[in-house]
Amino acid sequence: MLKFIGSGSAFNTKLGNNSAYFKAGNQMLLIDCGSNIFHRIKENNLLEGIEHIHVLITHTHADHVGSLADFIFYSYYCHGEMAKPNVSVYAVHDVKIEELLIMNGINPEVHCLTKKFQSDTQYSLNFCNVLFERSSHVKEIPSYSIELCIDDKLIYYTGDTNSLKASLGTPHESGKAYDYVYVDTCKADYEGNVHLSLRKLSELVRPDLRPIFWCMHLDESFDRQEAESLGFNVVKNEF
Structure with missing residues (x-):
């Protein structure tokens, strides 16, 4: 459903920073825009035919x-009509994305459009519905998972997390039947890990539910074959 520009963790430079996208006509949805994502977008001409980009931000690492x-x-300057904002940035208010952009020279009232969301509240964009939920990652900054409804498909995208909400492993508790669950998964497995290990994911998700789960944000030692043998899917970079 979602396509990935990068599927790696912060230090997995081979796979690039984790970032997903979806195109609908002349609109593009982008989840996160890490350090090497702009380069990959430009290098692979992903903006061809796109007039507006909607960027969802999970957190500010x-x-x-x-x-x-x-x-x-x-x-703003090189894509589409010059000096006309064609990027909208959405984040929960405590992520403080506007403050970060200002520190980087961006004027949120000129160069782009920004929208501060409340968590656990559904919002409607041009071609999808969006809801942010707080996730457990690091204590220094807030991090959020994202629920999306696109083309009648219900998607859950964890962002960075070291846990999984119970209803994903036992969907009858929430009444929601997700079509795709994209989850931060790593090989590293130790006490205090701020990401979710494959071992822990296997403990949290029943085997019969694993076909809808897609591992992403992969560290360098992640074993794709091991994850697939356990019944999980593993995302691949797609341009």
């Missing part, structure tokens, strides 16, 4: 927002 300012400047 560099591997999720590191090239966002460059991407906004490029879109």
Whole structure:
């Protein structure tokens, strides 16, 4: 359903920073814009035919927002009509994305459009519905998972997390039947890990539910074959 520009963790430079996208006509949805994502977008001509980009931000670690300012400047000056904002940035209010953009020289009232969301509240964009939920990652900054409804498909995208909400492993508790669950998964498995290990994911998700789960944000030691043997899917970069 979603396509991935990058599928790696912060230090997995081979796979690039984790970032997903979806195109609908002349609109593009982009989840996060890490340090090397603008380069990959431009290198692979992903903006061809796109008139407006909607960017959802999970949190402000560099591997999720590191090239966002460059991407906004490029879109403002070089893509589409010059000096006309064609990027909208959405984040929960406590992520403080406007403050980050201002520190990088972006004027949110000029170079792009910004929208501060409340968590656990559904919002409607041009071609999808969006809801942000707080996730457990690091204590220093807030991080959010995202629920999306696109083309009647219900999608859950965890962002960075070291846990999984119970209803994903036992869907009858929430009444929601997700079509796709994209989850931060790593091979590293130790006490205090701020990401979710494959071992822990296997403990949390019943085997019969695993076909809808897609592992992403993969660290360098992640074993794709091991994950697939356990019944999970693993995302691949797609341009």
